[in-house]
Amino acid sequence: MPQYTLKIRRYDPQSGNAAYWDEHTIDMREHNSVLDGILKVKGDTDGSIGIRCSCQQGICGSCGVRMNGKPGLACNTHLDEAARRGSSNGDATIEVEPMGNMPVIRDLIVDMDAVHWKKIQRVTPWLINKEPIPEREYIVPHENMIDVTQTMACIQCGACVSDCLSMEVDPGFIGPAALAKAYRFVGDPRDAEHEQRLRDLAEDEHGIYDCTHCFNCIDACPKGVDPMSQIMRLRRISGSDYEIEDRNNGYRHEQAFVKNIRKNGLLHEADLLPDSYGGKFHPRAVPELLSSLPTIATALARRKVTPAKALLHRHKSPKEVKALFDKIEGREERNELNIYVTGHEDDDPAAEKPSAPETEDTA
Amino acid sequence: MKVAYWPGCVSRGFTPELHGSMAKVAPLLDIELIELDRAACCGAGVIAEHNQELADTLNARTFALAQQTDGELMMNICSTCQGAQSECQERLDANTAYRDHINSNLEDENLRYAKGLTNKNFLWLLVEEIGLDALRERVKRPLTDLRVGPFYGCYIVRPVNRLGIDEEHPRDRYLHTLIEALGGTVVDYAGVYKCCGFPIVTMNKEASLTQAGRHIGDALDAQADCLVVPCPLCHLNLDLQQPAASKVVGRELGLPVLHLPQLVGLALGLEPKELGMNRHIVRPTSVIDWSTAVVGHHALT
Numbered sequence: 001m002p003q004y005t006l007k008i009r010r011y012d013p014q015s016g017n018a019a020y021w022d023e024h025t026i027d028m029r030e031h032n033s034v035l036d037g038i039l040k041v042k043g044d045t046d047g048s049i050g051i052r053c054s055c056q057q058g059i060c061g062s063c064g065v066r067m068n069g070k071p072g073l074a075c076n077t078h079l080d081e082a083a084r085r086g087s088s089n090g091d092a093t094i095e096v097e098p099m100g101n102m103p104v105i106r107d108l109i110v111d112m113d114a115v116h117w118k119k120i121q122r123v124t125p126w127l128i129n130k131e132p133i134p135e136r137e138y139i140v141p142h143e144n145m146i147d148v149t150q151t152m153a154c155i156q157c158g159a160c161v162s163d164c165l166s167m168e169v170d171p172g173f174i175g176p177a178a179l180a181k182a183y184r185f186v187g188d189p190r191d192a193e194h195e196q197r198l199r200d201l202a203e204d205e206h207g208i209y210d211c212t213h214c215f216n217c218i219d220a221c222p223k224g225v226d227p228m229s230q231i232m233r234l235r236r237i238s239g240s241d242y243e244i245e246d247r248n249n250g251y252r253h254e255q256a257f258v259k260n261i262r263k264n265g266l267l268h269e270a271d272l273l274p275d276s277y278g279g280k281f282h283p284r285a286v287p288e289l290l291s292s293l294p295t296i297a298t299a300l301a302r303r304k305v306t307p308a309k310a311l312l313h314r315h316k317s318p319k320e321v322k323a324l325f326d327k328i329e330g331r332e333e334r335n336e337l338n339i340y341v342t343g344h345e346d347d348d349p350a351a352e353k354p355s356a357p358e359t360e361d362t363a
Numbered sequence: 364m365k366v367a368y369w370p371g372c373v374s375r376g377f378t379p380e381l382h383g384s385m386a387k388v389a390p391l392l393d394i395e396l397i398e399l400d401r402a403a404c405c406g407a408g409v410i411a412e413h414n415q416e417l418a419d420t421l422n423a424r425t426f427a428l429a430q431q432t433d434g435e436l437m438m439n440i441c442s443t444c445q446g447a448q449s450e451c452q453e454r455l456d457a458n459t460a461y462r463d464h465i466n467s468n469l470e471d472e473n474l475r476y477a478k479g480l481t482n483k484n485f486l487w488l489l490v491e492e493i494g495l496d497a498l499r500e501r502v503k504r505p506l507t508d509l510r511v512g513p514f515y516g517c518y519i520v521r522p523v524n525r526l527g528i529d530e531e532h533p534r535d536r537y538l539h540t541l542i543e544a545l546g547g548t549v550v551d552y553a554g555v556y557k558c559c560g561f562p563i564v565t566m567n568k569e570a571s572l573t574q575a576g577r578h579i580g581d582a583l584d585a586q587a588d589c590l591v592v593p594c595p596l597c598h599l600n601l602d603l604q605q606p607a608a609s610k611v612v613g614r615e616l617g618l619p620v621l622h623l624p625q626l627v628g629l630a631l632g633l634e635p636k637e638l639g640m641n642r643h644i645v646r647p648t649s650v651i652d653w654s655t656a657v658v659g660h661h662a663l664t
Contacts, residue, residue, distance in 0.1 A: 215521035302641065304377065304642040318401055
């Protein structure tokens with residue numbers, strides 16, 4: 001039977017002592033879980049190890065921890081998988097730490113109430129029915145329901161919150177779990193308050209435009225909720241359907257970016273900054289541009305940016321690119337493909353493969 | 364090898380030294396660059412956030428242009444392009460009807476994207492196509508004693524499934540193995556896989572610059588001589604904004620940040636100035652001193 005070394009981070013904030021690594025060697029099968037390992041040590045050697053767990057089947061969401069640097073459920077992470085993450089040299093050591101971005105209560109137990117649940121409550125996590133409520137079933141299009149089941153799959157384990165890189169520098173950020181929960185209702189046709197919810201989340205400067213696109217939450221989630229993609233959906237609906245202006249200039253930045261690419265084909269950075277704040281002479285742009293002057297001056301001095309490049313529009317997009325913008329933005333409804341709903345054709349053996357001649361013609 | 368080359372926007376805009384250094388390094392590795400000069404911005408995730416069909420169409424157009432060349436594959440030099448384009452390609456490749464619809468947008472130009480394009484960042488191409496052994500043989504000035512901190516940028520390491528990162532393709536370790544192959548020392552520090560903060564620099568400047576400042580500080584604490592980035596947007600926040608980030612985190616910084624082709628170019632014997640390193644905001648003095656010291660050493664022996 002293979003041998004693994006569990007390095008458990010021990011800490012009791014009330015003791016006044018610093019945190020330390022507690023090492024235990026266990027003989028267990030590769031496909032036993034990290035939680036099996038921790039519970040074995042707890043049962044055989046040291047009953048004082050603090051870990052929260054219940055179902056041990058990846059359903060209750062209690063045993064979120066970091067294993068060799070990556071967050072997840074201890075109960076559905078195999079020992080060999082966790083060990084592989086840690087090193088490329090086959091070392092069978094697994095460092096188990098409490099999740100990040102939340103205060104530690106003891107050892108591997110973090111205070112979910114102080115951070116995670118507070119943020120979930122922040123987004124009004126219940127359905128506000130459209131009136132009148134039908135007497136019988138509320139009929140909802142099939143795709144809409146499948147779409148929101150992705151966020152309904154969340155088991156509130158906090159793994160995404162643990163590794164959110166925006167929250168690491170801005171603890172006020174509402175964060176991936178709560179925003180995914182918000183989409184669960186914004187994407188639900190039965191909910192009456194879509195616009196109000198979006199206004200609330202856009203006007204909060206720690207809301208939808210505070211996400212830094214780091215994708216950590218997508219890889220952290222043990223249930224495939226894809227929180228960052230839900231945040232992008234919230235932004236898309238907020239900006240494109242309701243044109244909601246927000247306190248972070250997120251919507252204006254998006255508009256400025258799209259306008260910039262339509263006009264130039266390539267990003268023309270010198271225009272993007274002032275336009276993101278409403279144009280060079282907009283009251284919000286002036287202080288921003290002034291504060292950026294030293295940076296711009298150094299860039300000019302180093303010939304990183306030349307005045308000709310900064311002021312003249314050297315990139316000209318072919319008119320074909322403009323035509324694409326006009327055609328697609330002119331459509332009455334946005335066209336989207338939600339892979340969560342449609343699946344990958346390749347994963348479905350019954351799905352028709354693209355015909356060979358067509359592929360050859362265009363290759 | 365011949366590649367359809369997508370340089371991206373920022374490498375020709377605010378970080379022209381990236382595009383320039385790639386052009387210098389390519390011939391030394393026998394890479395022939397067929398530049399996709401009619402292609403448009405990848406959208407950097409922002410256009411997809413605005414309108415998915417628009418982003419998918421712009422990138423399908425780029426892919427179709429790449430497929431018209433006789434390049435073996437498409438290569439980019441920007442993590443953000445890699446990530447944004449991979450996201451669009453995932454949708455285009457997942458569903459025939461959707462791909463046909465997007466292709467219908469390109470009919471006026473007689474362009475058509477055929478499923479299954481290979482699009483690799485220069486980093487992936489170096490390791491997977493050229494190979495580290497072949498690269499080692501071409502090193503003229505090994506990075507001996509140069510302590511390099513890898514900074515990957517989010518878009519090239521996550522999400523792992525979409526980017527094809529697995530045991531066979533440990534793309535999240537390529538910068539590490541590359542630095543070693545070039546003879547340098549890898550500096551591990553807390554920020555290796557973190558976000559530079561650039562995407563929110565206009566939305567939450569303080570949070571954005573705190574991210575940049577912390578990672579640079581952590582690398583300095585780990586005694587790095589420089590960072591290397593495969594993404595020009597990371598370079599903007601880590602180099603161009605470094606003086607501002609220094610104020611936000613309240614500590615002196617001053618850590619040079621190199622673009623990937625610059626680091627490779629140095630090892631292949633090019634001079635810092637040829638690689639445009641004089642254009643950086645943070646003077647790459649430690650790196651330049653190192654390169655002259657190594658050249659002096661080689662001249663003596």
